[in-house]
Amino acid sequence: MTATTARVDCDVKDLGLAVLGRQRIEWASREMPVLAQIRQRFAAEKPLQGIRLVACCHVTTETANLALALQAGGADALLIASNPLSTQDDVAACLVAEHGIPVFAIKGEDTATYLRHVHRALDHRPQVIIDDGSDVVATLIQERQEQVAELIGTTEETTTGVVRLRAMLAAGVLAFPAVNVNDADTKHFFDNRYGTGQSTLDGIIRATNTLIAGKTLVVAGYGWCGKGTALRARGLGARVIVTEIDPVRALEAAMDGFQVAPMHEAAQVGDLFITVTGNKHIIRREHFELMKSGAMVANSGHFDIEIDLKVLEEMSHEVAHLRPFVQEYRLKSGKNVIVLGEGRLVNLAAAEGHPASVMDMSFANQALACEYLVKNKGQLAPGIYPVPAKLDGEIARLKLVAMGIEIDTLTATQVEYMNSWTAGT
Ligand code: ADE
Numbered sequence: 001m002t003a004t005t006a007r008v009d010c011d012v013k014d015l016g017l018a019v020l021g022r023q024r025i026e027w028a029s030r031e032m033p034v035l036a037q038i039r040q041r042f043a044a045e046k047p048l049q050g051i052r053l054v055a056c057c058h059v060t061t062e063t064a065n066l067a068l069a070l071q072a073g074g075a076d077a078l079l080i081a082s083n084p085l086s087t088q089d090d091v092a093a094c095l096v097a098e099h100g101i102p103v104f105a106i107k108g109e110d111t112a113t114y115l116r117h118v119h120r121a122l123d124h125r126p127q128v129i130i131d132d133g134s135d136v137v138a139t140l141i142q143e144r145q146e147q148v149a150e151l152i153g154t155t156e157e158t159t160t161g162v163v164r165l166r167a168m169l170a171a172g173v174l175a176f177p178a179v180n181v182n183d184a185d186t187k188h189f190f191d192n193r194y195g196t197g198q199s200t201l202d203g204i205i206r207a208t209n210t211l212i213a214g215k216t217l218v219v220a221g222y223g224w225c226g227k228g229t230a231l232r233a234r235g236l237g238a239r240v241i242v243t244e245i246d247p248v249r250a251l252e253a254a255m256d257g258f259q260v261a262p263m264h265e266a267a268q269v270g271d272l273f274i275t276v277t278g279n280k281h282i283i284r285r286e287h288f289e290l291m292k293s294g295a296m297v298a299n300s301g302h303f304d305i306e307i308d309l310k311v312l313e314e315m316s317h318e319v320a321h322l323r324p325f326v327q328e329y330r331l332k333s334g335k336n337v338i339v340l341g342e343g344r345l346v347n348l349a350a351a352e353g354h355p356a357s358v359m360d361m362s363f364a365n366q367a368l369a370c371e372y373l374v375k376n377k378g379q380l381a382p383g384i385y386p387v388p389a390k391l392d393g394e395i396a397r398l399k400l401v402a403m404g405i406e407i408d409t410l411t412a413t414q415v416e417y418m419n420s421w422t423a424g425t
Contacts, residue, residue, distance in 0.1 A: 010102050010103050012093050015093045015096060017089055021088070022094045024090060025094060027061065028356040029356075031357040032065050032356050032359065033360065034364040034402060035363050042069055042070075042073030042371075046073060046074035047074070047371045050074060053076065053126060053128045054129050054130070056080050058083055058132065059079060059081050060353050062353070062363060063359075064095055066363040069363070073371070080136075081109070082133050084109045084114045084344070089107050092105050105117065118139050119139070122140060122147065125150055126151065127151060130154070130155050130370065131155070132158050133157075137165070138168070148175050151176045152177075154177075155366055157181055159188075160303060169383065179369040179372065179373060183387075185396070187361060193228035196300055196354065197225075197229050197230075198355065200298070202352075203300075203325075203340070203346035203347040215238045216271045216272075219241070219274050220263065221275065221277035221301070222250065223277070225276040225300060226253075227256075241260070243263045263287055264287065267283075270291070271292070272295070273296070274298050274299070274346075276301050277306060279301075280303075280306060283307045288312055293336050296338040296339075298343075301345075302345065315333070325340055325341045325342070325346070327339045361395055361399055364395045365395060368387070372387075
C-alpha cells in the first residue's frame with residue numbers, strides 16, 4: 001500500500017496490521033531496558049531536535065523501539081528496509097499509523113522497489129544516516145553528491161557495511177564522519193555472536209522444522225557470527241565443521257573443538273550449510289557438484305551473494321517451492337539442493353532476527369552514536385570512528401544493572417598496584 005495521508009508518507013503493506021505491530025513492539029520493549037532509559041533521557045533533553053535522520057535497518061520490533069527513541073529525541077526520522085525480505089509488515093504499519101514515522105518497506109519487495117525506497121530516503125535530505133550494510137551511504141556518494149555536504153555523519157550497524165566504509169575511505173570518497181557501531185564491544189560480542197547464533201538456527205528450524213541433532217552442519221566463516229552459529233549448532237547436537245580462509249580463525253575454531261576443513265571436503269559430507277563470511281561465492285558450482293542429494297544451504301551473511309544461486313539455477317531443470325522460505329533446486333544431474341530463505345539472511349527472512357535483549361545493546365549504541373555525531377557536528381574530520389569507549393562501557397553497565405548482575409570494584413590497593421611499575425618479583 002502506497003499512501004500519502006495528510007501526515008505520513010509511506011509505502012507499507014497494510015496499515016490495518018498496526019495493532020498487531022504495536023503488541024509485538026511492546027513485547028520486544030520488555031527486553032530493551034537500556035534503550036528505554038536512553039529514550040527517556042532523549043525525551044527530556046531532545047538531543048536530536050529537528051535533525052533529519054534516515055534509518056536503513058531491518059524493520060523489526062527492535063528497530064521500532066530504536067525509531068521511537070530517535071523520535072523521542074526530536075529527530076525527524078524516516079525508516080527504510082536494509083533487506084528486501086526482513087521487514088515485519090505489522091511493525092511498519094504501526095510506526096506509520098500510530099507514531100507518524102514515515103516507513104518505506106514491504107516484506108518481499110523486489111530489488112527495484114528496494115532501490116526506490118533508498119532514493120525516497122535520500123529525498124528526505126538526511127543529516128544523519130543509520131545504515132545497515134551501507135547501501136544508503138554508497139548511493140548518496142555515487143548518485144547524490146550534491147547532498148553530501150548536508151550530512152553530519154553516518155553510523156554503521158554491520159560488518160559488511162564497515163568493510164564498505166573502509167573501501168570508501170581508501171578510495172578517498174568518504175567525506176564525512178562514520179561511527180563504526182558494529183565494532184563496539186557491546187555490539188559485536190553479543191549481537192553478532194549470540195544474536196546471529198540463535199536467530200540463524202531459529203530461522204532454519206522455523207523454515208524446515210528439521211532436527212539439528214545428529215546432522216553434519218558446515219559453518220563457513222569463523223568471525224563473530226560464525227563463532228555464535230557453530231556454538232549454538234553444537235549445543236543442539238550437530239557435528240560441526242568450520243571452513244575458513246584465515247589461519248588464526250581456523251586455529252581458533254580447531255581449538256574450540258570444531259573440525260576444520262576446506263569447503264570441497266565439507267561439501268561432500270554436510271547435511272546443512274550456513275554461510276556467514278561477508279564474501280561472495282562461498283558455495284559455488286564445484287561444491288554443489290560434490291554435495292549429497294537433499295543437502296540444505298542457508299546464508300546468514302549480510303548480502304545474498306555467499307551462495308551462488310545463479311549457477312545453481314543453471315545447474316537445475318526445475319525449482320520447486322516446498323514451504324515458505326524453502327526451495328528445492330532439482331539438478332540436471334538428478335540430485336536436489338534445498339535453499340532456505342532465497343539465500344538471504346535466513347534469520348530475518350524466516351524468523352524475526354536477533355532477540356530483543358541483544359538488539360537492546362546494539363541499538364543503544366546506535367542512539368548514542370547519533371547523539372555523539374550531532375553533539376560534535378563540524379568537529380569530526382571525515383573518517384571512521386569507534387563508538388567512544390565510555391559510551392560502550394556505560395551500555396554494558398546499564399545492561400548488567402537491568403539483568404540484576406552485580407560485579408566487584410577495585411580496592412584502593414588494587415588501583416595503586418595497577419598504576420605502579422616498581423612492584424615486581
Ligand atoms: N539485525 C539482526 N537482527 C535484527 C533485529 N531483530 N532487528 C534489527 N536488525 C537486526
